[in-house]
Amino acid sequence: MKSLAELEAIRERALKEMSLRENTGKIRVVVGMATCGIAAGARPVMNAFIEELHKRNVQNVNVTMTGCIGVCRLEPIAEVITPDGKKTTYVKLDPEKARRIVVEHLINGRPVKEYTIDEVE
């Protein structure tokens, strides 16, 4: 059972880490969570982003969700927006592809071309 004492320990660790980190620009990952996206498997994709980022202790990425992105047939879709405003749209994702995007794009800064909308379309 999860206890409050555990949460307290997490809080203290997090506070220490927060003071260590500078305010670097954050990368945003936005996952399309409209009905079609959910039916196509957007939630496990989003969870894969969250878990892989956690596993690799990547702190400068925000994972959020949005409604309709407008291309149902290419769902699950995620957009990666870097602090300089550059947007990469990934389509037809699955959890494995999401994990690869974490390593190659979010950590190493190289977009995974073959999963982008321009390549798939």
Place this chain on the structure above:
Amino acid sequence: MKDLSLHVMDIAQNSITAGATLIKVSLICCDGFLVFRLSDNGNGMDEELLKTVTDPFTTTRETRKVGMGIPLLKLSAEMTGGSFKIESRKGEGTSTEARFVIDSIDRIPLGNVDETLKTLIMANPEIDFEIKFQSEKSSFELKTEEIKKYLNGVPIDNFEVIDWIAGKIRDGLKVVFGGVLNEISG
């Protein structure tokens, strides 16, 4: 949608699109029914739009982008012999209720409710979620507002915090629905 947790995600996304700052989700087993309720304080809908979202035919004719999943949830509940209700007031919010007959062979399983709630909280740290599970056996409540107060400045979307919350929710599901719904072992 193959399980209820995906419907929860979908209905919650409508609330987020409607600008809600508070979303209440409850799953209650009572008198042979599993009742899923989700209410929000978002923009709400006027009567005309409300009619449109519950009717699958008007929904497919014009390609609206919000609320596509509502007729699916309605159908899913009614297939078990249960019922569906949606109430909304412009400017005040929307509340959705789907009742499933627990023993019906057409009832979709609960699915991964903890993953749905975890991703919702993670992706929407500024929204408050109130989660409630209840059965004849036990009950469980989690309010992110209280957790945020407790965290006192540490963001709720911190990975470890989110993991803790997901674990807490998993515990809750097991204690409340274990042995009550056959997909959750007691």
